Amino acid sequence: MKNIQKPIVLKLKKGNRYSICSCGVSKRLPFCDGKHKDLNQQKNSTYKSIKITPSADVEISLNCANWNE
Numbered sequence: 924m925k926n927i928q929k930p931i932v933l934k935l936k937k938g939n940r941y942s943i944c945s946c947g948v949s950k951r952l953p954f955c956d957g958k959h960k961d962l963n964q965q966k967n968s969t970y971k972s973i974k975i976t977p978s979a980d981v982e983i984s985l986n987c988a989n990w991n992e
């Protein structure tokens with residue numbers, strides 16, 4: 924696995940709900956696909972996604988030390 928070095932720039936739409944992966948096992952990075960539940964069972968961890976619902980169209984830059992590809 925290789926760490927994603929650069930921040931990812933996302934354009935988010937007003938009122939849409941986005942679920943961002945914090946654990947790094949999602950197949951849809953940077954978005955959560957629910958696989959953190961399996962990881963939590965295997966590793967006794969407490970990962971969960973970060974929810975974002977922007978109040979306006981916005982562009983954000985984000986990165987996570989757990990994201991790999």
Ligand code: FES
Binds near residue numbers: 973
């Ligand atoms: S799959 Fe990583 S937080 Fe959901």
